[in-house]
Amino acid sequence: MYYERVASVANAVIQNVARTIYGKDENIKLVISAMLAGGHILLDDIPGTGKTTLAKAIAKSISADTKRIQFTPDLLPSDITGVNYFNQKTSDFVFRKGPVFTNVLLADEINRTTPRTQSALLECMAEHQATIDGITYKLDDPFFVIATQNPIESQGTFPLPEAQMDRFIMKLSLGYPDHDSEKNVLTQYNSASPLETLSPVCSKADIANAIQTVKLITVSDPIKDYIINIANATRENEKLRLGVSPRASLAMMRVAQAYAAIMGRDYVLPDDVKKISVPVLSHRIITRSHNTIHLTNTNEQVIEYIIDTVRAPID
Numbered sequence: 001m002y003y004e005r006v007a008s009v010a011n012a013v014i015q016n017v018a019r020t021i022y023g024k025d026e027n028i029k030l031v032i033s034a035m036l037a038g039g040h041i042l043l044d045d046i047p048g049t050g051k052t053t054l055a056k057a058i059a060k061s062i063s064a065d066t067k068r069i070q071f072t073p074d075l076l077p078s079d080i081t082g083v084n085y086f087n088q089k090t091s092d093f094v095f096r097k098g099p100v101f102t103n104v105l106l107a108d109e110i111n112r113t114t115p116r117t118q119s120a121l122l123e124c125m126a127e128h129q130a131t132i133d134g135i136t137y138k139l140d141d142p143f144f145v146i147a148t149q150n151p152i153e154s155q156g157t158f159p160l161p162e163a164q165m166d167r168f169i170m171k172l173s174l175g176y177p178d179h180d181s182e183k184n185v186l187t188q189y190n191s192a193s194p195l196e197t198l199s200p201v202c203s204k205a206d207i208a209n210a211i212q213t214v215k216l217i218t219v220s221d222p223i224k225d226y227i228i229n230i231a232n233a234t235r236e237n238e239k240l241r242l243g244v245s246p247r248a249s250l251a252m253m254r255v256a257q258a259y260a261a262i263m264g265r266d267y268v269l270p271d272d273v274k275k276i277s278v279p280v281l282s283h284r285i286i287t288r289s290h291n292t293i294h295l296t297n298t299n300e301q302v303i304e305y306i307i308d309t310v311r312a313p314i315d
């Protein structure tokens with residue numbers, strides 16, 4: 001069956017990536033779900049938790065190209081998308097592709113560059129194309145952005161606006177490993193990085209086909225109603241100043257389809273929606289500020305509360 005092929009490819013990639021990122025199998029599964037849903041992911045995490053390794057491991061696992069952009073305040077949009085330069089030998093302008101022309105792009109510390117440069121990545125993420133000097137270039141397929149930002153640092157940063165945050169289908173944090181996982185890191189990385197010996201388990205064409213196949217996963221009307229009810233609950237919640245948009249509802253459905261396919265099913269269950277709700281929705285809401293000494297609820301806690309209170313359809 002078509003969904004069994006998706007499950008086989010996805011789980012092979014997950015297991016392969018898990019050879020370099022220890023104790024984070026569920027996080028890896030969510031990242032692969034985001035990729036198969038045709039979206040992009042924002043890793044909000046401290047340095048040194050394996051974000052770069054994760055991007056490289058995914059690229060090697062699917063035999064794809066990967067590039068990394070270190071975002072800095074002086075980075076220009078042309079440094080991302082590319083530039084036309086005058087070739088004196090041919091007496092003509094030649095287009096030099098930027099790092100965005102790849103399959104897996106690591107946008108490191110995206111909040112350290114200016115809004116103008118941040119927005120240059122927006123068209124690429126949303127439309128899978130780049131426009132330079134009035135000419136539109138199609139990006140490679142698949143195209144998957146893993147952007148990172150450090151939640152601790154605030155000096156010299158430019159927080160992503162809500163409109164751009166909404167373009168990321170999911171926001172995750174790898175976090176610290178547990179004791180045994182960190183011991184595995186010390187043991188396995190003692191002499192050489194496991195990333196160096198990682199071999200592909202599928203082709204990038206397999207991933208491109210899986211992205212199209214995921215759209216065939218059945219989403220019943222009760223599941224669609226459940227997704228809409230969750231979205232409406234964020235819009236009506238008194239703790240929130242901004243609820244999620246219809247784009248978020250569509251993102252929930254797409255990621256739930258991908259998650260169901262990875263689990264070997266051709267239909268979405270309410271548990272699939274519950275599993276992906278926090279990483280898909282938490283970065284799309286804005287909580288109300290309170291002038292009290294008590295800590296306000298975090299975005300994740302608000303979404304968890306909504307998931308607990310919105311009635312799920314019976315399986």
